[in-house]
Amino acid sequence: MNAPGLLIGAARSSSGKTTLTLGLMRALTRRGSCVAPVKCGPDYIDPAFHAAATGRASVNLDSWAMDADLITRLAARTSEGADIVIAEGAMGLFDGAPGGAAGVGASADIAAMLGWPVVLIHDVSGQAQTAAAIVRGIAAHDARVKVAGVVLNRVASERHRRLAAEAIEALGIKVLGALPRDEKIILPERHLGLVQAGETQDLDQRLDALADFVETHVDVTAVIEGVRSVTSRAARQERDRERAFPPPAQRIAVARDDAFSFFYPHLAQSWRDAGADLFFFSPLADEAPPNDCDLCWLPGGYPELHAGRLAAAQNFMSGLRRFAEARWVHGECGGYMVLGRSLIDAAGEAHEMAGLLELETSFAKRKLHLGYRHARLAADHPLGVLGFRLRGHEFHYATVLREEGAPFALAQDAYSEDERPAGLTRNGVSGSFFHLMA
Missing domain, CATH: 3.40.50.880 (Class I glutamine amidotransferase (GATase) domain)
Known part of the structure; x- marks a missing residue:
């Protein structure tokens, strides 16, 4: 049976996807769960951090380069022996390019194809109730994609959190947590993105700090319970066609x-x-x-x-x-x-x-x-x-x-x-x- 999966998405790049993804992966791994990591899109650096956080190799799934059969087989294979699959999206949830093999290369393609619900991380800096309008648009944009909940990021105060969260929950969408601004947990970067996992000093301590941060500010149990209610569509296939x-x-x-x-x-x-x-x-x-x-x-x-x-x-x-x-x-x-x-x-x-x-x-x-x-x-x-x-x-x-x-x-x-x-x-x-x- 395939492990349940979820996809961490956002309205745009630099919204906090990597912070939430690595924090969830490490937190669940520390709890004893076997987490299968996935990266949507073409990326070499994030998967190495996924592997360090979970102890399992991460796989890339890309609907522009890969056809649907290959995507479902890779997803089925990576879920073998796992308790949950956590996929990190790329850019904005629906961002892609024309002429793809199975979609436009958007993270939403992968979520729709595999039946994975999306946990949206939304940067609310510079906004409050307007966050609900953006979340509403994302949730309604593609009927194939289910937004299971929202985590607010870069929250400035309790008042700020309440204004944004109440407006979003009035839509019938759960707010699963709120991450405050914290520059201390940012991973070091260079010109192609994050400094590689193997070169990051004190990586285990940094990952544990991310897990502590997410455990403190996100209802991790509610995230997992919401995911387990959805059935993955990634079927097992013969290896020789993979x-x-x-x-x-x-x-x-x-x-x-x-x-x-x-x-x-x-x-x-x-x-x-x-x-x-x-x-x-x-x-x-x-x-x-x-x-x-x-x-x-x-x-x-x-x-x-x-x-x-x-x-x-x-x-x-x-x-x-x-x-x-x-x-x-x-x-x-x-x-x-x-x-x-x-x-x-x-x-x-x-x-x-x-x-x-x-x-x-x-x-x-x-x-x-x-x-x-x-x-x-x-x-x-x-x-x-x-x-x-x-x-x-x-x-x-x-x-x-x-x-x-x-x-x-x-x-x-x-x-x-x-x-x-x-x-x-x-x-x-x-x-x-x-x-x-x-």
């Missing part, structure tokens, strides 16, 4: 450390389920990709923060170059930057990279590039044959100073049919800023 993407090789070397951490767990599991073997190594520890592997995968991450150490990691660099002489190497985003000639860090210092592609990138000249991407392979590749279509996203601040050679793919964003060359490929080495999801 694969998000066929593995690009039998034995895959995957870089994994603080510079290369953006690798989706559902892809790793899908490849393992198909019989592939994954072997992790750390470039920051100056480890080379294992010689007995068939393909090397360099995920995204934060190489720009570690460019000096990577440039000095000669065992890694020479081993990567030797590997590329006979076997395929592919880099996503940060991994793509490392395959180039040079990477300029935020201070303007240039660092020599692997030199396997004619690429020069700069983090000193920053510009945000983000959004969903359709892509089709520009040539035969371990990921598929010429023209094979991929779905994923792009999210980086690096600027390309030089990019010369044959493209890895032809890509378009969710708002245009114009295809543009994306990335590079040369002699069995390829890469782009594109992150593969499905």
Whole structure:
């Protein structure tokens, strides 16, 4: 039987979804519940915090990149052995993009598809009774989505709480708690979002503090009782149809450390389920990709923060170059930057990279590039044959100073049919800023 689930949503970004999500996850885990964590949308950083809070790996569900069958199978799988599933939404509850595989990529799509009620966290700073008008609009916007209750955030006083809560409850919607303003519980951030879980000092204490904060100000028992009254629609399915993407090789070397951490767990599991073997190594520890592997995968991450150490990691660099002489190497985003000639860090210092592609990138000249991407392979590749279509996203601040050679793919964003060359490929080495999801 599938575990019941709930989704933490909001009217917009920066409303407190992560605070409430991590606090609930940790609080329930401390009570002895087995919590299965989920992140809606393309995100690498939040799931690592979910895993630290619950002790279970978090899975990404995205209705723009994934079809409905894959979403329901991943949801069913992650709920196995769990008492409850808690999903953290992305952006505003209904925010997305056109042309998705099973929806627009909105968190509401996932809630509707899986029958998960939404617990809305609403930032009431700068408003009182007006909060009820916003909550009413959200609750009535899509009949498929059930708002099970509201948690107020950034409440300034008891009077403020009462004004907002009474107006919302007059709509017949429960107010499950009210979080006061508290800057001490904010997690540290950097340019792509939160500082990674593995780099956050005193993470366990921070998570416990979030749990204490939520336990004090939210009726956690009422939240769970409301969720258990709703039946999840995620059905169990055969594992062999769950694969998000066929593995690009039998034995895959995957870089994994603080510079290369953006690798989706559902892809790793899908490849393992198909019989592939994954072997992790750390470039920051100056480890080379294992010689007995068939393909090397360099995920995204934060190489720009570690460019000096990577440039000095000669065992890694020479081993990567030797590997590329006979076997395929592919880099996503940060991994793509490392395959180039040079990477300029935020201070303007240039660092020599692997030199396997004619690429020069700069983090000193920053510009945000983000959004969903359709892509089709520009040539035969371990990921598929010429023209094979991929779905994923792009999210980086690096600027390309030089990019010369044959493209890895032809890509378009969710708002245009114009295809543009994306990335590079040369002699069995390829890469782009594109992150593969499905």
